[in-house]
Amino acid sequence: MIDIRENILKRLMEIAASIPNVRSAKRNLVDLPEDILPAANIRDGDEESNGLNDIGSSHPPNRDYTVQMTPEIEISEQSDEVGSDIGTLRRELIKRVLTDAALVGSVGTNGAIRYLGCQTDIYAGRTYVAVLSAQFVFKYVLKIEEL
Numbered sequence: 001m002i003d004i005r006e007n008i009l010k011r012l013m014e015i016a017a018s019i020p021n022v023r024s025a026k027r028n029l030v031d032l033p034e035d036i037l038p039a040a041n042i043r044d045g046d047e048e049s050n051g052l053n054d055i056g057s058s059h060p061p062n063r064d065y066t067v068q069m070t071p072e073i074e075i076s077e078q079s080d081e082v083g084s085d086i087g088t089l090r091r092e093l094i095k096r097v098l099t100d101a102a103l104v105g106s107v108g109t110n111g112a113i114r115y116l117g118c119q120t121d122i123y124a125g126r127t128y129v130a131v132l133s134a135q136f137v138f139k140y141v142l143k144i145e146e147l
Contacts, residue, residue, distance in 0.1 A: 002146045005069055007106050008138050009044060015100055016040030016073060019092045021085075037129070038077040038089065045071035045135075049142065065142040070116070073097075075132045086120060086130040093134055103138075111140040 009027065017025035017040065025040040026032065032039045049065040075089045094115055097103065107113055116135040123129045 002143075004106055004140050004142065005047065005067070008069065008103060008140075009042060009071060011100065011102050011106065012042050012071060012073060012097070013040075015096045015103075016042060016075070016093065019075075019089060019096065022075070022089070032074075032076050034078060034129070038075065038085070040093075041074040041076070043072040043074065045069060062144040064144070066110075066139065067142045068137055068139045070135055070137050073134045073136070075134070076129060077132075078129045086132050090118060090132055090134065093132075097136055107138055107140040111138070113138055 013025045013027060016022060019040070022038050022040055024036045025042065027042045028044060029041050032041055047067055047069040049067045051065055054061075054063075073093060075086070075093065077085050077089060079085050098113060098115060103113055114137045116137055118132055118134040120133075121131045123131075
């Protein structure tokens with residue numbers, strides 16, 4: 001059985017953990033503890049299919065669907081110069097996600113991986129904490145018989 005969505009999310013965790021200086025990668029945490037920063041948090045995100053187009057049609061419900069999932073990768077960093085540090089982490093994340101052979105293989109020849117953008121927040125405390133939230137879209141074919 002193949003769950004492409006789950007394969008993509010697991011691979012994103014591995015990629016985020018492989019970025020230089022990232023100490024850990026977690027999944028769907030509400031808050032990352034400061035003692036593990038810099039760290040990545042992979043949020044499962046949303047998923048949409050082309051199934052809405054089938055309402056009122058004669059397509060069987062177990063046909064192949066085209067799915068677009070939009071996970072979010074949040075990287076948090078704590079230091080005195082978070083701006084340049086978070087910029088480096090952003091570059092490494094984008095480069096690694098878009099060129100990863102396992103991810104490209106997961107979406108298949110009819111699929112796609114695209115970088116949508118990112119948002120950053122910087123918080124002041126005893127030290128600065130920067131949080132980068134990057135969004136990607138993964139388009140793939142969902143085959144019901146393979147689930």
